[in-house]
Amino acid sequence: MSVRAVTALPVRLEQxxxxxPTGRQSSRLRPDLQTAMLFLLPSTLGLLVFLIVPLLASxxxxxxxxxxxxxxxxxxxxxYIRLITADPVFWQVMRVTFLYSFEYLVLNITLSLTxxxxxxxxxxxxxxxxxxxxxxxxxxxxxIAIVWLLMLTPGGVVDWTVATLHLPLPNLITxxxxxxxxxxxxALWSHFGYNMLLFGAALEAVPESYLxxxxxxxxxxxxxxxxxxxxxxxxxxxxxSVLTAITSLQAFxxxxxxxxxxxxxxTTTLGYxxxxxxxxxxxxxxxxxxxxxxxxxxxxxTGLQLRLQRRWVHYDS
Amino acid sequence: MTARKRQSPAEAALWSLRHGGMVAVTAxxxxxxxxxxxxxxxxxxEVFTIPPRLFPSRMQWHNFLDVWVYLPFGQFxxxxxxxxxxxxxxVLVVSSLAAYAxxxxxxxxxxxxxxxxxxxxxxxxxxxxxPLFLMMGTFGWIDTYQALxxxxxxxxxxxxxxxxxxxxxxxxxxxxxxxDGATHLRILLVIFLPLSKQVxxxxxxxTFTGQWNSFLWPLIVTxxxxxxxxxxxxxxxxxxxxxxxxxxxxxxxxxxxPGLLLTILMHRYIFKGxxxxxxxxxx
Numbered sequence: 001m002s003v004r005a006v007t008a009l010p011v012r013l014e015q016x017x018x019x020x021p022t023g024r025q026s027s028r029l030r031p032d033l034q035t036a037m038l039f040l041l042p043s044t045l046g047l048l049v050f051l052i053v054p055l056l057a058s059x060x061x062x063x064x065x066x067x068x069x070x071x072x073x074x075x076x077x078x079x080y081i082r083l084i085t086a087d088p089v090f091w092q093v094m095r096v097t098f099l100y101s102f103e104y105l106v107l108n109i110t111l112s113l114t115x116x117x118x119x120x121x122x123x124x125x126x127x128x129x130x131x132x133x134x135x136x137x138x139x140x141x142x143x144i145a146i147v148w149l150l151m152l153t154p155g156g157v158v159d160w161t162v163a164t165l166h167l168p169l170p171n172l173i174t175x176x177x178x179x180x181x182x183x184x185x186x187a188l189w190s191h192f193g194y195n196m197l198l199f200g201a202a203l204e205a206v207p208e209s210y211l212x213x214x215x216x217x218x219x220x221x222x223x224x225x226x227x228x229x230x231x232x233x234x235x236x237x238x239x240x241s242v243l244t245a246i247t248s249l250q251a252f253x254x255x256x257x258x259x260x261x262x263x264x265x266x267t268t269t270l271g272y273x274x275x276x277x278x279x280x281x282x283x284x285x286x287x288x289x290x291x292x293x294x295x296x297x298x299x300x301x302t303g304l305q306l307r308l309q310r311r312w313v314h315y316d317s
Numbered sequence: 318m319t320a321r322k323r324q325s326p327a328e329a330a331l332w333s334l335r336h337g338g339m340v341a342v343t344a345x346x347x348x349x350x351x352x353x354x355x356x357x358x359x360x361x362x363e364v365f366t367i368p369p370r371l372f373p374s375r376m377q378w379h380n381f382l383d384v385w386v387y388l389p390f391g392q393f394x395x396x397x398x399x400x401x402x403x404x405x406x407x408v409l410v411v412s413s414l415a416a417y418a419x420x421x422x423x424x425x426x427x428x429x430x431x432x433x434x435x436x437x438x439x440x441x442x443x444x445x446x447x448p449l450f451l452m453m454g455t456f457g458w459i460d461t462y463q464a465l466x467x468x469x470x471x472x473x474x475x476x477x478x479x480x481x482x483x484x485x486x487x488x489x490x491x492x493x494x495x496x497d498g499a500t501h502l503r504i505l506l507v508i509f510l511p512l513s514k515q516v517x518x519x520x521x522x523x524t525f526t527g528q529w530n531s532f533l534w535p536l537i538v539t540x541x542x543x544x545x546x547x548x549x550x551x552x553x554x555x556x557x558x559x560x561x562x563x564x565x566x567x568x569x570x571x572x573x574x575p576g577l578l579l580t581i582l583m584h585r586y587i588f589k590g591x592x593x594x595x596x597x598x599x600x
Binding site: 032033035036037038039040042043044046047049050051052053054055057058061118119121122123124125127129130131132133134135137138139140141142143144146147148150151155156157160164189194197198201204205250252253256257270271274275278279284287288291292294295298299302 | 332335336339343346347349350352353356364365367368369410411412414415417418422423424425427430433434437439440441442443444445446447448449450451452467468470471473476500501502522526529530532533536537547548549551552555562565566568569570572573576577579580581584587588591592
């Protein structure tokens with residue numbers, strides 16, 4: 001369940017439709033069908049019960065006013081209308097989520113690409129540096145967030161450094177306008193290593209002969225990067241960006257551990273709003289409507305990606 | 318690129334800047350790890366001092382023993398391990414069966430069914446947790462191990478990853494066995510799985526750490542410390558009997574240990590997996 005989506009991969013469905021089981025063939029196909037049903041039974045049943053049914057149930061719930069206690073009644077699209085027109089918090093949540101995701105995406109891609117290029121230019125220690133920046137990837141976000149909380153908390157080591165160097169920075173955690181930045185910093189530290197590796201691998205795959213040829217023609221290192229390397233790694237760049245966007249839209253763990261959505265609602269993301277509406281206030285119907293807004297955004301991103309992937313990403317290898 | 322000839326002083330300076338700069342950035346990047354360990358090993362009174370102490374006045378190694386009783390950390394550790402290991406075993410069995418069916422067996426609606434499997438990868442956990450929680454309620458599973466394990470064990474990610482690999486295995490290998498009357502199950506066990514050790518190891522690593530780090534679902538489906546996992550337990554530290562930061566850091570360090578060790582041990586495979594675009598773990 002916590003496994004991240006791989007929907008950004010180009011999917012190969014190269015085996016065409018099965019031949020119709022007619023006449024002679026059916027005797028050969030029947031055992032396959034039985035085996036297939038047996039082999040697929042556990043996973044299909046599991047997906048159905050624990051994923052597809054809850055997904056549809058959540059859609060149905062989003063049209064009710066259920067609050068655990070009291071009656072459940074069908075309210076049509078009232079939840080969605082309330083979200084869009086009456087609830088000032090919802091637009092704040094959307095604003096926070098998109099601000100966070102956009103900023104995180106831009107910084108993540110810039111940072112991971114810069115580091116990938118930098119590391120690939122080194123003549124020793126490449127693997128060690130890559131490993132170091134990748135270290136936080138498989139550790140719990142909550143653990144990381146708590147370490148950063150100790151550093152960022154009022155009176156912590158970051159406050160002391162800022163004061164000593166006379167930097168014009170307020171405390172990130174307690175200042176409403178800056179709390180989101182704390183989330184971005186923590187998420188960047190934890191996860192830019194993945195895209196860095198992805199882009200690094202793509203850079204290594206750029207044929208040396210292209211670069212040599214350009215060099216002979218007098219292209220500068222700057223030109224070689226923008227005109228040759230960048231276009232050639234664009235599939236990875238695109239793949240990484242979409243996955244990063246999809247994941248960051250769902251941010252929850254670091255929000256819970258660092259700020260609990262505060263101060264006020266300054267860091268309440270969609271993921272956190274679903275949790276607090278659903279499991280703190282028990283507005284299950286309303287929370288389900290918010291959840292489907294999130295799902296709709298992610299479906300749109302995935303659709304956009306499948307479409308654009310074919311059109312303008314440069315696949316050449 | 319080997320044995321760089323440093324022709325000019327300018328180039329030499331650039332070379333040193335590039336390498337020295339990277340070492341400096343690396344050191345800065347590692348500071349949170351250092352700060353965690355340094356605080357995990359100090360007395361509570363030394364956590365907030367002005368100026369901050371880089372190192373504890375004395376190494377309080379017993380903090381690492383104290384946390385096991387301070388909150389039921391032993392219980393959290395066991396819960397995390399038991400849940401993550403169980404999910405991993407189920408995922409490996411269920412996905413290799415399904416992956417084999419998609420890679421090798423012929424049946425109707427295969428392509429459509431596979432698309433459904435792929436589509437489920439797009440569903441964010443946050444969208445299904447409310448009905449899933451209600452479902453656990455009707456099953457009477459709230460605050461049980463099965464609630465932590467079973468709903469988490471059916472991601473089609475493993476099916477997808479293994480299918481991609483199974484399709485790269487040459488058909489000739491199994492054809493002889495099929496003619497000799499071997500069953501598909503036997504072919505999967507004797508031919509396919511042994512040829513897929515690396516991918517299976519990656520899937521196991523990814524599933525195990527994914528569960529170990531999972532937070533939202535344990536937060537929702539457990540009550541109190543009995544079935545809490547480590548990640549959840551860390552947030553139970555917060556607030557309870559004031560925040561004892563040195564113990565929190567000890568706990569954080571313990572929670573990170575398996576992920577760090579596995580990353581270091583398996584980094585070659587992980588890097589290769591990312592390079593070929595197996596697509597696991599996009600962040």
